Amino acid sequence: MDLFKSFGGKNNSKDIAKERLQLLLVHDRADVSPKFLEMIKEDILNVISNYVDIDEAGLNVEITKEKRSDNTYMPALHANIPIKKMKQVIR
Amino acid sequence: MSEAIVITSGKGGVGKTTSTANIGTYLAMKGYKVALVDTDIGLRNLDVVMGLENRIVYDIVDVVEGQCRLKQALIKDKRFDGLYLLPAAQTRDKSAVTPEQMQKLIGDLKEEFDYILVDCPAGIEQGFRNAIAGADRAIIITTPEVSAVRDADRIIGLLEAAELHNPKLVINRIKMDMVKRGDMMDIEDIIDILAIDLLGVIPDDESIIISSNKGEPIVMDERSLAGQAYKNLVERLLGNNVPLINLDMGNGFMDRLKKLFKLA
Numbered sequence: 001m002d003l004f005k006s007f008g009g010k011n012n013s014k015d016i017a018k019e020r021l022q023l024l025l026v027h028d029r030a031d032v033s034p035k036f037l038e039m040i041k042e043d044i045l046n047v048i049s050n051y052v053d054i055d056e057a058g059l060n061v062e063i064t065k066e067k068r069s070d071n072t073y074m075p076a077l078h079a080n081i082p083i084k085k086m087k088q089v090i091r
Numbered sequence: 092m093s094e095a096i097v098i099t100s101g102k103g104g105v106g107k108t109t110s111t112a113n114i115g116t117y118l119a120m121k122g123y124k125v126a127l128v129d130t131d132i133g134l135r136n137l138d139v140v141m142g143l144e145n146r147i148v149y150d151i152v153d154v155v156e157g158q159c160r161l162k163q164a165l166i167k168d169k170r171f172d173g174l175y176l177l178p179a180a181q182t183r184d185k186s187a188v189t190p191e192q193m194q195k196l197i198g199d200l201k202e203e204f205d206y207i208l209v210d211c212p213a214g215i216e217q218g219f220r221n222a223i224a225g226a227d228r229a230i231i232i233t234t235p236e237v238s239a240v241r242d243a244d245r246i247i248g249l250l251e252a253a254e255l256h257n258p259k260l261v262i263n264r265i266k267m268d269m270v271k272r273g274d275m276m277d278i279e280d281i282i283d284i285l286a287i288d289l290l291g292v293i294p295d296d297e298s299i300i301i302s303s304n305k306g307e308p309i310v311m312d313e314r315s316l317a318g319q320a321y322k323n324l325v326e327r328l329l330g331n332n333v334p335l336i337n338l339d340m341g342n343g344f345m346d347r348l349k350k351l352f353k354l355a
Contacts, residue, residue, distance in 0.1 A: 012273030
């Protein structure tokens with residue numbers, strides 16, 4: 001019955017619509033205020049600073065989307081934290 | 092036990108008003124006392140879809156401002172016992188009513204009616220906040236388009252934040268021939284993405300336009316597929332287990348022939 005479907009492959013506009021929507025919604029759903037990110041950033045900074053010296057100017061925190069194994073997308077908190085040096089006392 | 096249900100969508104033009112009219116009309120046909128409330132202040136349309144536009148004297152703003160009593164503003168639909176419309180004001184804006192006033196209004200209506208159906212304006216601003224203020228339940232209307240589904244998702248989030256939990260989804264204007272070709276998202280695709288319960292699916296049906304031309308809700312048309320879909324939707328709203336009707340009518344010659352003889 002779905003003989004033609006198998007020939008259609010991925011070029012159906014419905015598949016394009018669905019994929020675009022999934023990507024769009026990951027972004028929409030994870031859309032947070034700069035203030036919210038600033039709060040996370042500060043807390044991360046406070047915790048990590050106990051263990052390492054951080055280059056604060058280079059610290060970058062953002063919410064990105066990541067493709068999972070089942071081909072769906074999920075928001076991910078992505079933090080890039082440049083380390084100046086480890087704190088020797090604790091190590 | 093009376094219940095206030097808000098019909099909302101985020102995006103405009105997906106069928107909120109038509110759905111409100113049809114759900115309300117069929118509830119009244121089933122013997123319930125129903126109040127339809129148009130909260131789209133400045134752009135009222137529920138009166139036109141219901142064919143009651145010539146009978147408006149007072150409106151929702153007159154009621155909340157105390158210019159008239161609630162009963163004076165309610166327009167009785169003479170076709171069905173127990174069906175009333177509270178029209179929106181046309182010459183005011185959304186800020187003429189506050190969420191607190193809406194809550195009180197819905198509370199007052201609950202003393203008289205079994206169901207209060209609130210037709211929500213498009214958008215997520217004050218009109219939306221007013222419309223959901225007194226609601227116990229929410230119905231979200233969408234169509235199988237990226238923009239409409241995206242806005243529906245946003246509305247789901249906002250309803251959750253307003254503690255209006257477990258909204259139900261209506262997929263409007265689905266074209267089965269396009270779904271079959273792979274050129275329109277199917278029911279499962281949309282449910283997959285929005286992850287809420289499905290209340291009903293309404294096929295794209297020319298008879299809807301004809302019915303709105305005449306000001307007669309489609310549930311009054313015994314032969315309409317969309318009308319039947321709305322009736323089934325109402326049954327599910329009432330907690331009855333009704334399967335989705337087969338919308339797969341096709342548009343080929345044989346299909347049309349079958350339709351003509353009402354075999355399909």
